[in-house]
Amino acid sequence: MVKILILGTGSMAESHAIAFKAAPGATVVAAVETDAARRTAFGKKHGITNLFADLDAAIEWGQFDAAANVTPDAVHYDTTMKLLAAGKHVFCEKPLATDYPHALVMAEEAEAKGVINMVNLTYRNSPALQKARELVAAGRIGSIRHVEASYLQSWLVGKQWGDWRTESRWLWRLSEEHGSKGVLGDIGVHIVDFASFGADSDITTVDSRLKTFHKAEGDQIGEYKLDANDSAIMMAEFANGAIGTITATRFATGHANDLTLQLFGTEGALKVMTDGRTSSLEICVGPDIDTQTWKPVECPPVVTTYERFVQACNTGINGDPSFRRAAEIQRILDMCFDQDVVRKKIG
Numbered sequence: 599m600v601k602i603l604i605l606g607t608g609s610m611a612e613s614h615a616i617a618f619k620a621a622p623g624a625t626v627v628a629a630v631e632t633d634a635a636r637r638t639a640f641g642k643k644h645g646i647t648n649l650f651a652d653l654d655a656a657i658e659w660g661q662f663d664a665a666a667n668v669t670p671d672a673v674h675y676d677t678t679m680k681l682l683a684a685g686k687h688v689f690c691e692k693p694l695a696t697d698y699p700h701a702l703v704m705a706e707e708a709e710a711k712g713v714i715n716m717v718n719l720t721y722r723n724s725p726a727l728q729k730a731r732e733l734v735a736a737g738r739i740g741s742i743r744h745v746e747a748s749y750l751q752s753w754l755v756g757k758q759w760g761d762w763r764t765e766s767r768w769l770w771r772l773s774e775e776h777g778s779k780g781v782l783g784d785i786g787v788h789i790v791d792f793a794s795f796g797a798d799s800d801i802t803t804v805d806s807r808l809k810t811f812h813k814a815e816g817d818q819i820g821e822y823k824l825d826a827n828d829s830a831i832m833m834a835e836f837a838n839g840a841i842g843t844i845t846a847t848r849f850a851t852g853h854a855n856d857l858t859l860q861l862f863g864t865e866g867a868l869k870v871m872t873d874g875r876t877s878s879l880e881i882c883v884g885p886d887i888d889t890q891t892w893k894p895v896e897c898p899p900v901v902t903t904y905e906r907f908v909q910a911c912n913t914g915i916n917g918d919p920s921f922r923r924a925a926e927i928q929r930i931l932d933m934c935f936d937q938d939v940v941r942k943k944i945g
């Protein structure tokens with residue numbers, strides 16, 4: 599039975615608490631949260647009595663095997679390195695770090711310590727994505743030639759999640775000074791992993807274009823300078839020889855949270871769709887190619903990232919997505935940010 603500590607008890611920690619309490623072979627024994635009110639409320643709600651105000655005190659107490667790191671992005675590196683130094687298994691939220699060099703150090707350290715290290719790329723929990731990869735690996739659509747992947751949100755147009763003009767929880771996501779790397783940093787990590795995992799191939803290189811739109815007078819609201827990217831486009835080259843486009847935007851009216859992946863091969867095509875709650879898969883193969891007919895594919899339920907982490911801790915065999923995989927995704931994102939800096943410099 600793996601004893602889990604939850605580090606950071608904000609909104610995403612709710613999902614971790616529910617998932618780990620329900621996972622066979624795991625028990626949630628403690629939580630760490632710097633905000634006293636949030637810490638107390640979380641402990642009460644989830645029946646957790648070992649509560650700490652900082653990670654050092656929890657490590658000194660030591661009565662846990664693994665930690666779920668659900669702190670803000672910029673906090674992942676320092677806290678995970680402390681957990682690794684203490685020999686704990688770590689399940690870290692995405693993005694693993696704020697850039698590739700830090701993510702790589704985390705991966706190397708976790709491997710050197712021989713502990714379980716995984717990242718919560720939640721869209722791996724889509725049955726349709728897992729099934730698509732299986733079909734690609736089995737050669738069902740031949741060699742992949744072209745990939746089209748998009749992650750579409752619309753909270754800069756609609757108010758389905760609140761009003762970004764007045765709520766700080768949205769405004770900080772539009773401001774680099776407040777730690778945001780825009781739409782690419784926020785959901786780009788998901789769609790790059792989604793595309794590459796589904797295509798069963800690493801991405802070798804990308805050419806990108808990031809765009810920050812004019813959204814308010816002086817491009818500023820209160821203390822928030824609105825300078826982070828709102829839309830991102832990547833042209834990608836895959837290790838399997840395919841090319842493709844990967845896009846992410848917060849301006850996709852009509853889409854609250856939709857991920858789509860189309861894989862076009864020499865012998866057919868697959869279309870994966872998910873909104874994070876349900877997913878679907880369609881295939882166009884054989885005689886259907888000539889009539890452009892898509893047929894639904896049955897997708898069995900999948901073992902979630904949370905359950906796979908618990909299994910990995912209990913078996914001692916690392917699970918996927920690992921820190922190494924997350925670092926690789928970060929390498930692709932960094933390429934986009936670097937290209938953006940160069941483009942801005944040369945005008």
Ligand SMILES: NC(=O)c1ccc[n+]([C@@H]2O[C@H](COP(=O)([O-])OP(=O)(O)OC[C@H]3O[C@@H](n4cnc5c(N)ncnc54)[C@H](O)[C@@H]3O)[C@@H](O)[C@H]2O)c1
Pocket residue numbers: 605606607608609610611630631632633636652653668669670671673677691692693718719720
């Ligand atoms: N996988 C997904 O689909 C998904 C979805 C949403 C968020 N996330 C990720 O989850 C992480 C947390 O996001 P959130 O929306 O829950 O943020 P949040 O701000 O709601 O919660 C973070 C919590 O961590 C606490 N914290 C900060 N520093 C700490 C420290 N040193 N020790 C202990 N607690 C500390 C904060 O006080 C806060 O309560 C982020 O990295 C985010 O990218 C992932």
